Amino acid sequence: MSLAFFVVFGIFSTLIYTSVTRGLLTSETNNVRDTMSAVDSRFNVYHTPLTQDQVHHRLSPHVPRKNLGRDQEGRLFTENPEDFYRDSLSKQLTRGDLSLVLYNDQGQVLFQSGDISADFAKTDVQKKIVLVNPKHGPNYLAVTMPIRSSSTHKIIGYAKINDGLRNYHHTIEELHRNIIATVLVVLILSFVLGYFLTQPLVRRIHQINRTIDKIDEDPDSQARIPVQQATDEITDLAERFNHMLDRMQEYTNQQKEFVEDVSHELRTPVAVIEGHLKLLQRWGKDDPQVLDESIDASVNEISRMKKLIQEMLDLTRAEQIETNYTNEITQANATIEQAYNDFRMLHPDFKIDLDNTVPDNTQVQIYRNHLMQILVVLLDNAVKYSKDRKEINLSTSTENGMLSIAVQDFGVGINQQDLQRIFNRFYRVDKARSRESGGNGLGLPIAKKIVEMYKGTITAESAVGSGTVFRVNIPLVNKNKINM
């Protein structure tokens, strides 16, 4: 920022500098031009080449008394323009930085004033006023002009005028001094200001660094960047960073838990299979009954493990839906009817009712297999956890831009405490019973993950002994189309 400030300041002062010097130079040039015309008017009255006498006579600052008058304020003035020139020329010459050399028509010096070389360069035309830039010493304006007689128009002499630009140099020097002083003030100011402005920022960046160091040392550390009440970018960054840390730790914790849960879940079937194999190793080989039982049990356990592995895969995949299936669209009725028909065929002992009020061609924002998976998980549970009353009601409808699915059974039910946990991984209300029916406690977590990935909801209501209702809502494709 201070760099930009300096650039702007630099451009600004350069502009001022050039315009001031140009203005000053123009006024000095005009000055020289005035002197030229003064010299010309002073000497062009002669017809013959200039002589020393004439020059001295015309340059004497004497004004005849008869020409002098006084103005209202008592100042002396003269009405004779010649006198004015004479005066002004004398004034110019006594100013100090204006130098004049007068030559006759042969180039011999007749008069010389000021600090000027008398070298003569003959010229018939009036030269331009030039800015001379000597190697040593300051630059000055110089011009050489012929003086012509006003009557004969012959050259009667020459004049060389130098203007030492004293005012100009003086002003430029002052300008330099002022610019340097301003630069110094601006430099100090921007340094002080910059320090006070960046100091809080630097302090907060240190805080971020310290937090990163702590997390580096101990990834489970609860260290977070202190968040202030301000609404600036750093606070925003700190909040987002903290949020990212929360999520990352949550994620790694989940991974840890998952591995622990999985190994715990696998330990039982592996132990069961190991037990049976040992049994066979010792004496089972000769006992056909033990052999049969052990082989049956082992096959059972292995099927369970197979299902477990598949379910774990499903769960992991459900966590990646966001990136892979966000734009998938499914015809609601086709999928609902297929799930309904599959279950009726698989479980002929159940009375399964479908109450479907979803209009034809209703499209749901979900990948078909995922919708199917949700229905299967819920219907499978309804079948598994029904005892005497083998009835299931599957109701589907659309409302508020959502496809609503309700799966109701009249089975064992779930008590309120367990109802809070059934969506957790590997959670089963009755572990022993669930194992008998081959449950891993992964069906509902999978369904919940999928539903949430599609921005839907899943809830459960239950009463022990009376039954359970699971309700799922999934967004439709066009909310306006079906808003009944």
Ligand SMILES: Nc1ncnc2c1ncn2[C@@H]1O[C@H](COP(=O)(O)OP(=O)(O)OP(=O)(O)O)[C@@H](O)[C@H]1O
């Ligand atoms: N309809 C239901 N009626 C009564 N209890 C249920 C019902 N659905 C689920 N539960 C209880 O919730 C637990 C978790 O269900 P979930 O579907 O996640 O696992 P699971 O059915 O045991 O095994 P999996 O679905 O992995 O084969 C079940 O073990 C069961 O105790």
Ligand SMILES: [Mg+2]
């Ligand atoms: Mg289940």
